[in-house]
Amino acid sequence: MPPRVPAKLNSDALWTYGARLLSGRALTIGELRKKLLDRAEITADVDDVLSRLKQLHVVNDRTFADSYSAVRRDGRGFGKQRVLRELAVRKVPRLVAEAAVTQAYSQVDEVEHAVAFLKRKLRIADPAEYFRDPKHLQSAFRKLRYNGFSSGATVKALRQWSSEADALEDAPEE
Numbered sequence: 001m002p003p004r005v006p007a008k009l010n011s012d013a014l015w016t017y018g019a020r021l022l023s024g025r026a027l028t029i030g031e032l033r034k035k036l037l038d039r040a041e042i043t044a045d046v047d048d049v050l051s052r053l054k055q056l057h058v059v060n061d062r063t064f065a066d067s068y069s070a071v072r073r074d075g076r077g078f079g080k081q082r083v084l085r086e087l088a089v090r091k092v093p094r095l096v097a098e099a100a101v102t103q104a105y106s107q108v109d110e111v112e113h114a115v116a117f118l119k120r121k122l123r124i125a126d127p128a129e130y131f132r133d134p135k136h137l138q139s140a141f142r143k144l145r146y147n148g149f150s151s152g153a154t155v156k157a158l159r160q161w162s163s164e165a166d167a168l169e170d171a172p173e174e
Contacts, residue, residue, distance in 0.1 A: 006038075008041040009039045009041060011042070014039065014046070014049050018049050018050075018053060021035055022053070028061050028090050028092050029091070030090070030091025033050060034091075061093060062100065065092050065099075068090070069105075072086065077113065077116060077120060078117075078148045079110065079117075079147055080148055080150075081148035081150070084098065084148075111156045113149070114144050114154060121143065127161040131164070137162055137164055
């Protein structure tokens with residue numbers, strides 16, 4: 001059986017489709033554009049629908065990036081670089097994403113944020129004992145780096161429990 005190909009939509013149906021997509025969850029302009037292009041009969045209709053949605057303030061990348069950054073900072077505890085990476089995947093323009101992330105993290109001490117992230121993720125009774133094993137220390141370093149913390153903040157956070165963390169300081173910055 002061949003895969004189902006969705007029907008192409010005219011301008012009015014495309015408008016309804018876009019509104020329905022946005023009622024389900026927040027989308028960036030780039031994500032919405034891609035979804036609309038996949039379903040549009042005429043590609044010029046996509047720009048019309050997007051401009052109408054922008055005029056109605058239904059879709060706005062800056063607002064999306066601001067709220068996304070705050071949720072990822074507070075809810076998941078991610079670092080700046082992870083949030084920037086995720087916003088890039090969500091097709092938010094780089095300057096908009098950088099401004100939103102800078103604003104969201106302006107009052108955050110990165111080292112304390114990294115320590116809180118580790119405590120929440122590892123849930124171990126005695127971190128000093130746990131980090132005596134170099135494998136655990138390196139694993140925690142990689143975990144923090146992957147989740148968006150700078151290498152300097154990562155080393156300072158790990159230094160609270162292990163003096164061996166200084167050896168990780170030579171790791172290259174992404």
